[in-house]
Amino acid sequence: MNRYSWIIICLAYIIGLLATGLFYFSTNNFSGLVFLKTAIILALLIIIAKFYSKLKINNNVWLSAFFIAILATVYFNLRIPQPQQNDISHLVTSDKSQILTVTGKVLTEPRLNSNNKITFWLQAQEAKEKNSNNSQTLSGKLYITLPLLESNNIYPKTILAIEGALYKPKAPNNTTQFNFQKYLRDRGSFAGLTGFKTVEKSEPKWGWYLLRKRIIRAQVKGLGSPLGQLVSSMVLGRRAVDLPEDIRNLFIKNGLAHILAASGFHVSLLLGVILKLTNFLDEKKQLIVSVVTLLIYLGLTGFSPSVIRAVIMGFAVLVAMANKAKVRPLGSLLLAATFILLLNPLWIWDLGFQLSFLATLGLILTLPILEDKLDWLPSNLATAIAVPLAASIWVLPLISYTFNTIATYSIIVNLITTPLITIVSLGGMLTSAIALIVPSLGSYITWVLKYPVLLLIAITKFFTNLPSSTLAIGEISLLLLLIIYGLIILTIFNQKCQNNWYLILLIIIGITIIPLRYQQANLSQITILDTSNKPSIIIQNSGKVILINNTESKSIKYTILPFLASQGINKLDYLVMSLEPRQNYQQILSTLQSQIAIKKLFIYGSDLAKSNKNSDLGSAEALRDLILDKMEQKTTIPIELNSTITTNSLAINTVNNSNTLQLNINNDRWLITNKLSSLNTTQSEQQNILLWLGQELDYATLNNFEGKVAIAKKIEPPTNLNKSLQFYTTDRQGTISWTPHTGFITATEKAKRNNTLW
Structure with a gap:
């Protein structure tokens, strides 16, 4: 075979691997996928054949390339990590972690993570339960987290015994959130261990890590x-x-x-x-x-x-x-x-x-x-x-x-x-x-x-x-990404396009930015994200963006900011937060401002009314000083207190200066609160939708609500309810979004709709 034949063979192998990204693989639908991928690969190879028709590639080479591409998809799927029968992850039989002492070989050097703890990979060999002398032989790769003080004398290829909590990571509830479960699975691991202390260490041996x-x-x-x-x-x-x-x-x-x-x-x-x-x-x-x-x-x-x-x-x-x-x-x-x-x-x-x-x-x-x-x-x-x-x-x-x-x-x-x-x-x-x-x-x-x-x-x-x-810049589709690279390749191989490179650049910017900006200007959407102990709400209405946040900076960093980036949002018109003694305003603002601009800070809550009543000045300036003291820093962001937010078709206001917000959009009325019992029946009857910002929402509380939809992080099974009420829970259903045209849709339903074509 000549040089060009080897090029075709190598390209066929790579194309076969790339085809695995077009479909989700499982052993149940493998045969169907092979036929679909075969058609795609065949089409690509025909295009290449036409492009390189002058090279006069032997037909046997094309046939070989075709089968190599098919074998590449099979090889890829065979190499996908799967837990063995004695994998340590099988010890986790429920949502709760288990306390074990795990012994195994250290695979990598310990590294410091953002939480100031050390992490590394361990090849498990045996494990025993706490207060037990019986151990069982196991296999599997573990993601280890240990306190910083335990990092001394941990080296690759050494044997280490660690006492800690064994757990299985869950898939994220929010689509834009970091998928820790996938991260472990891609590296051949199906469980993690939150270590408390190291029980036993062996002496370090020679290795590249010492150099x-x-x-x-x-x-x-x-x-x-x-x-x-x-x-x-x-x-x-x-x-x-x-x-x-x-x-x-x-x-x-x-x-x-x-x-x-x-x-x-x-x-x-x-x-x-x-x-x-x-x-x-x-x-x-x-x-x-x-x-x-x-x-x-x-x-x-x-x-x-x-x-x-x-x-x-x-x-x-x-x-x-x-x-x-x-x-x-x-x-x-x-x-x-x-x-x-x-x-x-x-x-x-x-x-x-x-x-x-x-x-x-x-x-x-x-x-x-x-x-x-x-x-x-x-x-x-x-x-x-x-x-x-x-x-x-x-x-x-x-x-x-x-x-x-x-x-x-x-x-x-x-x-x-x-x-x-x-x-x-x-x-x-x-x-x-x-x-x-x-x-x-x-x-x-x-x-x-x-x-x-x-x-x-x-x-x-x-x-x-x-x-x-x-x-x-928002989410870019795979098709748009391929078009952009197509334009780059066209510019490289076409002299006329090279001479007009600035027009190609304008086209790329235009097809990337203009559709997003048009969508933002006409979008009316409310998104409820599953964050820490309470949901967070992002409202997009005719180009205006409002974040109602009651969570900590960690959720902002790993959940809220990625979602805002996926929507192409670079500024918040309003950041809405309740006045709470435990609220770390300084850290929240710092985390948000590291990536996004904030135009106004809206503070609400019953503490404002109390402070205003007890204040000698009784003025908004005195309340702002109170908030700035809680923030432990002066901020240039304008602050509004218990006022009303209005946009094109939306209004948000506080209810009786309490920790409750009322949201009116189109013909729907939302009640956003964690103290529904403090409201009288007349007020609750006026609302269509309840968004609960507390912990678990119980059915006794729901009996006081006369609306049609209830949303919370967790909802106690409403066995005693005698009324029709639609429930959504972020801890099970993940991100929940609402638009006037589609109504409520969960992350799972949205993914199914988007993948219907495939």
Whole structure:
């Protein structure tokens, strides 16, 4: 077979893996899916055949490619993790966690999470119940969480016994919420253990983690924290380093997450330096030194897909150089991707792998075009501008599709910081190599990087503090994503489109933003999210957005903000909160304002009336001072107290200055409260819909409500009710949305409607 035949074979395998994303797989409908996927793959291969008709590919190659694509779907589904019969997850037989002592082998280094606890993976071997001497042999991979004080002397490949609560993660109730259950399942785990303490530890053995620790310690000693961790992360990747969350988020928000992940950029720098330093050696010795260096770097970074791909491409370059052959970048990239996906086909849906592949593809296809367009600049400057721009063009659409947001100044920040990133990365690699041999000398030399690192952080902070540094663009459909990449490819291969690139850019912006803005301007929707102990309500009405929040900052971060991003919402016209002694206003505002603008703060509650009655001044100013004292900070956000909110077809007001809100929209009247008993029967009879903000809603309370719909986090089974009442519970049904046209619809029903076509 010729080179083009192998290209067809590799593409067929990758297309077969990509086809698995079009349908949900289960063993019950596998045969039907195979036929459907066969049709799709066949159509794609025919298109490729037409496109490459001049290549005169043998019919046997096309037939082989067809069957390889089918086998790829089978191989993918066979590699989907399934719990074994003795998997430790089977010990969890109810919704409640179980207290056990689990013994197993540590698989990864412990890492610090956002809750200031350590996490790592453990291969379970045996477990026993509390106050029991009988243990049972088990298997399975566990996600471990431990208090920070228990993090000492935990190393990969060591045996560890942990006492804690075994649990099975649940699927999220809100569609935009992080799916922890899927996160574990994709990594071959079906349970987690919240550890209380370590019972027994074995002595650490040799491993790559000891070398990583040697490097990190030396760089932290030389630069202090967090500068040392940042340099280590830029060399080894953030998976190998406990980088503080604020620094990590700072770079992610500016579109610089790639510099914290070991990737092709780092491998290219390292390989370039090694080839330059070994230029005096003969070709055979130079090849050996380069290969050994890349393998060592691969081990130090933890064998991530992006580094594996880059190292394979680096090997291709070295082999071509040794044989005096021309390097074919596209062929090397395709070969690297195929090899990686043969090792683990599930990586086809790994975001890190996808971004790494697209960034490299952008450098191969787009970089020469950009350098040609910038030929009026000095060559070094043109390359410095073209490299981050070429990569950004290809990765930004996928990032926007995945996270529903875009770093507004990402391209500018990448252009400005590329020289600094190169200096720090090269300096970090040099000090890492020295630290492996002489840690004290590595620490001493690392201080040279202090001011470049400080400047890099200052630049990212500057752009983070600019208005609209992160822009929510809403959910992008898969079809729209494919159209965007189609337009990018068309621009690369069509000279006329290249000359009118700005029109293509305007088209992409138009098809992304205009439909969303039109929908927002005409949307009337109420969404009830399942958050902590009480639901939260997001109201969208004719371009106005109101958040009624009674939850903590953790739910805001992981539930509310992702939903707002999915809706393309960048500002709240009103943030509505009740005046409660335990309410942490400062933390709530800080978490929200980190990603979204707030125009007005609406405070309501019976405490306002009490404070106003007991106040000597009895004025709104005195009440504002009371609220600001509770917030423990002064805020520039205007505050409204127990007033009325009105939009085009909506009105929200408090009921008798209590902890109850009344919402009128169209012909529906909502009662939003946690103290229904405080209202008289006449008031409750006027409402159609009850939204309960307390804990469980019992049927005795419901007997006082004469409406048609009741919504709460939990509702006690209403066995004694003698009236027709429709119930919705967020803890079971998840996100609940309402529009004038569709009425109430749960997340499950909405997903079924959206997937009917498939």
